[in-house]
Each structure stands twice: as C-alpha cells, then as structure tokens.
Amino acid sequence: MALSKSAVNRFKPGTAEYVALHGMWQISHGRKPSACLSFIINPAKAFAWARRYAYFPASETYLEGKVPKDYVCGECGASGVKLWRDYNTFLEHQSLRCLPCACHEQGKVRTPTEDGRSLYTDKVHHWYRTATTKPGWWSGYDPKDGPPADAIETRTEREKTDQIGWRVPAVPTEEGDTYWGYTSVPDPGVEWWQNLPALSHK
Numbered sequence: 001m002a003l004s005k006s007a008v009n010r011f012k013p014g015t016a017e018y019v020a021l022h023g024m025w026q027i028s029h030g031r032k033p034s035a036c037l038s039f040i041i042n043p044a045k046a047f048a049w050a051r052r053y054a055y056f057p058a059s060e061t062y063l064e065g066k067v068p069k070d071y072v073c074g075e076c077g078a079s080g081v082k083l084w085r086d087y088n089t090f091l092e093h094q095s096l097r098c099l100p101c102a103c104h105e106q107g108k109v110r111t112p113t114e115d116g117r118s119l120y121t122d123k124v125h126h127w128y129r130t131a132t133t134k135p136g137w138w139s140g141y142d143p144k145d146g147p148p149a150d151a152i153e154t155r156t157e158r159e160k161t162d163q164i165g166w167r168v169p170a171v172p173t174e175e176g177d178t179y180w181g182y183t184s185v186p187d188p189g190v191e192w193w194q195n196l197p198a199l200s201h202k
C-alpha cells in the first residue's frame, strides 16, 4: 500500500507515529528518514525508536474519537469528560473519578488549564535574578522563605500536572478491556484524553 503524505500528516510532528510514517514515506521516495524526536536528534536513531514505539489506532483516530460506554465517573456518574484512575490499583479493577470528584477524594486543588488539556496545581514557582546572576541564568525561591533582599522576581510559573494525588489519567486501551499504564500511554491515547472536556457542560 502506497503511503500518502496526508497519512503522515495525520500525526503531529515530534510524535513516534509521525516520525515512523515520515521515515517510511521518505524511504518510499528513495530518501533517508529525516524527522527527529525531541529526545533523539539523530534521524536514523529516531526512526528506529519510532518504529518500535509508534502506535497506530485501529481506525483513523484513537477509539474513533469516541468515549467508551463505561467511561463514567464512579461517584457522580459524569460521562464524556476526562477521568482519572487510581495509580495504585490493578488496571483491571479501576474506579474512575471525574475532576471535581477526584479533587474531593484526594484532598487536592486543581483547575483545568485554559486550553483544557491539563491541570494547574495550587503551587507557583518563583524565579529571581540578582546583580551577580549570570546572563541566561536564574534562581528559584520558596515562597515560604521569600526571595533574598537583593533579588528581583523576574518570572512566576504556575505548576501544571495531569495527576490528582494518587490518581492519574485513565486512558482506555482500544480493545477496551483495560487502561494504559501511566508511563506507557501512546501519543494518540494521550491526545484522545487531552481532547476530552475537563467538565461536563450540563
């Protein structure tokens, strides 16, 4: 089957899926793989890694972009929204929680980021510079202690996460019988989860 450029472009540059397909497309045109990953700059090595780890959804998009019937908050019954599972529980015996229910259960404060794809925590990182800070460098301070007297705060950054206490994103496998391990979710699955709304609009 001939590989089309549009098939390659279904995936975002920098993902394993893109690098694997892009490499095959290059080879089919008598060229060498040329795409790289953020953590593997060498295109030949990136292609080898991507061929091993790329995940191609059973149809055009992961889970055909749909939400499984049993993907429901076990506390309030919310559906069609992002859900979190318990990191410590066997994948087969998961309880799912929506954002408000998971925050309540775990005693954590979280809000969705503006783009709805991740979460903010209640922590802010503070960065400062002083008269002797080298160009391109900065330091951080603990807000409990405050910055040094000769410091000027130059930047703050609100912490982002996708975790709520012990709960991590629940990304069903396409077979629908279990969930991906936290560190092994393939990019199309991550994309599926990030695209779910954080809250139901009912």
Ligand SMILES: [Zn+2]
Pocket: 073, 074, 075, 076, 077, 078, 097, 098, 099, 100, 101, 102
């Ligand atoms: Zn809920």
